[in-house]
Amino acid sequence: MDRVLLARRALAMGLGVLLFCGIWAALAAVRADLPGPLTTWHSALELFAHPFYDNGPNDKGIGWNILHSLQRVGLGFGLAALIGIPLGFILGRSPFIADLAAPIISVLRPVSPLAWLPIGLLVFQKASPASIWVIFISSLWPMVLNTADxxxxxxxxxxxxxxxxxxxxxxxxxxxxxxxxLPSVLTGVRLSIGVAWLVIVAAEMLTGGTGLGFWVWDEWNNLNVAHILIAIIIVGLVGLAIEQLALLAARRFDYR
Incomplete structure (x- = not known):
């Protein structure tokens, strides 16, 4: 029975992908400036034939850009975990400190992560630390609040x-x-890592240098729409992989 259910789910997902590609191909047939699935696939094969070439600071392979983005996410998220999880335990254990911090958290938590980018540029004077700062501040709140709860x-x-x-x-x-x-902590970790990966692309678009966000913006300036579509798919696949790893960790340590 489990195999039948698994086969049905796999078939449904496969049909969903085919339907998506069909709609994409139909739109590409109407719009000459939109590459279709086959054109994008061939561009991806060429792109990943040499993913780690390095022709200077502004011309690196897609592999380097993915690694740079993951590195920034890892650093910002790691710093947020080091501060956010202990802070969540303190807020959960001490009602007085929780009441003390409540107005500050309530005001700062809804602020858009990109609104913190100018502060990071002002303080650190460099693009990469500013991006890590944005990741840190956007990853902090889910871990603090879920741990405290x-x-x-x-x-x-x-x-x-x-x-x-x-x-x-x-x-x-x-x-x-x-x-x-621990299960609540891991829920906060899963939410935070998802937010961090969403934010890094936008932050890198604004700061430039290296990373997937910068690469997308650079390809837009070159009017290479196929590479932009490839980047969108890469961002989605990497985000999916990160989320699945976080879910596996949450299930592994869920003792409830």
């Missing part, structure tokens, strides 16, 4: 047992608090 929703009985056993605060954290809150 997970701490607040933890059953009080767990902490009562810890008090009876007279466990130290460190043992309460490592033996009770962290394992119980």
């Amino acid at each position: 997970g701490v607040r929703q933890m059953p009080q009985e767990y902490l009562n047992v810890a008090r009876v056993l007279q466990l130290s605060e460190w043992k309460v954290f490592t033996r009770i608090l962290f394992p119980a809150v």
